[in-house]
Amino acid sequence: MTPIGLAVVGAGYWGPNLVRSALATPELSLQWLCDLDLARARRVLGPHSTIAGTSSFEEVLADPAVAAVAIATPAATHFDLVHRALEAGKHVLVEKPLTPSVPEGRELAELAQRQNLVLMCDHTYCYTPAVQRIRQLIRDGEIGELQFMDSVRINLGLIQPDVDVLWDLAPHDLSILDFVLPDDVAPVAVAAHKGDPLRTGQACLAYLSLWLSNGAMAHVHVNWLSPMKIRTAIFGGSRRTIVWDDLNPVARIMVHDRGIDLVKAEELGADERQQALISYRLGDMYAPALPEREALRNVMAEFAGAISEGRPPLTDAMAGVRVLALLEAASRSADSDGAKIDVTGIWGAK
Numbered sequence: 001m002t003p004i005g006l007a008v009v010g011a012g013y014w015g016p017n018l019v020r021s022a023l024a025t026p027e028l029s030l031q032w033l034c035d036l037d038l039a040r041a042r043r044v045l046g047p048h049s050t051i052a053g054t055s056s057f058e059e060v061l062a063d064p065a066v067a068a069v070a071i072a073t074p075a076a077t078h079f080d081l082v083h084r085a086l087e088a089g090k091h092v093l094v095e096k097p098l099t100p101s102v103p104e105g106r107e108l109a110e111l112a113q114r115q116n117l118v119l120m121c122d123h124t125y126c127y128t129p130a131v132q133r134i135r136q137l138i139r140d141g142e143i144g145e146l147q148f149m150d151s152v153r154i155n156l157g158l159i160q161p162d163v164d165v166l167w168d169l170a171p172h173d174l175s176i177l178d179f180v181l182p183d184d185v186a187p188v189a190v191a192a193h194k195g196d197p198l199r200t201g202q203a204c205l206a207y208l209s210l211w212l213s214n215g216a217m218a219h220v221h222v223n224w225l226s227p228m229k230i231r232t233a234i235f236g237g238s239r240r241t242i243v244w245d246d247l248n249p250v251a252r253i254m255v256h257d258r259g260i261d262l263v264k265a266e267e268l269g270a271d272e273r274q275q276a277l278i279s280y281r282l283g284d285m286y287a288p289a290l291p292e293r294e295a296l297r298n299v300m301a302e303f304a305g306a307i308s309e310g311r312p313p314l315t316d317a318m319a320g321v322r323v324l325a326l327l328e329a330a331s332r333s334a335d336s337d338g339a340k341i342d343v344t345g346i347w348g349a350k
């Protein structure tokens with residue numbers, strides 16, 4: 001099969017990772033690296049590269065050898081660049097967040113559909129072996145019914161000029177939640193608080209609560225001010241609980257057969273009814289073996305696979321829109337002192 005001609009746009013912090021993983025993907029053939037700062041693009045490519053550098057997005061779109069573009073520019077530029085690429089008939093992989101607003105995200109999703117082109121969001125964590133296993137464990141019913149998710153993503157982060165910590169970090173947690181939830185469970189309400197204790201002009205820490213349609217709750221804590229880096233998420237189920245520590249390569253995921261069971265009164269004998277209805281389960285824990293494969297390699301393989309098979313990618317434009325809907329609701333809530341915002345209408349069908 002002829003490899004798919006690709007251009008990467010954006011050679012800042014994240015773009016070079018896309019370049020590296022595209023070069024390692026046999027189904028793709030990297031043709032261009034485009035950045036407004038041409039010197040930066042050339043530095044990323046190095047002096048001996050045969051890949052062309054340019055500062056002109058038009059030049060990239062005009063090249064018939066380019067069938068797909070991967071966009072790693074700041075969020076505020078995504079709508080314009082993705083729109084132009086789709087209009088030019090190119091498949092698109094775009095970094096999170098898809099766009100700065102839900103209407104723009106929907107417009108791009110509809111345009112991609114009309115043009116019969118792949119529009120994929122790089123929700124990178126969904127392509128880690130750990131999150132793929134968590135999705136399988138939850139969706140196959142291994143942990144029983146999901147009761148809670150508790151995610152902490154904190155470190156000393158770069159304070160971004162264009163986005164607050166909610167829009168910078170929470171897309172990861174929200175895209176993971178979207179990815180692992182069974183199809184019949186969806187967020188129904190959101191509330192958030194955020195703070196800027198350093199008065200930088202951007203919120204540097206945020207706490208986000210979500211209520212799910214099955215009665216479960218999810219909580220996300222993101223923070224740029226923590227000297228200690230923590231990347232953990234706990235997925236509690238009625239039968240088992242998954243603990244994911246992304247910084248522990250020895251056992252990134254642990255599955256605990258520990259938890260609390262509630263015995264219904266009608267299931268007890270008459271003499272037992274006076275006893276507590278709560279019982280604690282203290283069973284085993286196991287750590288599933290996970291393949292060590294870089295998420296971005298999986299992202300590129302999925303992008304190429306979706307293009308060549310003419311199917312939606314695992315994290316399609318609507319996955320991006322669902323994450324945007326939650327981010328917008330969380331921002332609105334944080335701006336109104338943590339008011340609970342109904343998201344039943346805006347989440348959309350999976």
Ligand SMILES: NC(=O)c1ccc[n+]([C@@H]2O[C@H](COP(=O)([O-])OP(=O)(O)OC[C@H]3O[C@@H](n4cnc5c(N)ncnc54)[C@H](O)[C@@H]3O)[C@@H](O)[C@H]2O)c1
Binds near residue numbers: 034095096
């Ligand atoms: N998936 C992930 O885990 C992950 C991690 C970090 C960043 N990101 C995302 O990647 C995107 C880029 O973030 P970054 O930290 O690399 O930003 P950055 O500011 O370091 O780099 C952006 C680059 O884009 C270039 N650029 C801007 N507008 C352009 C245009 N119109 N045409 C061509 N080039 C243009 C800039 O010159 C700059 O070199 C953001 O959407 C961010 O959220 C994703």
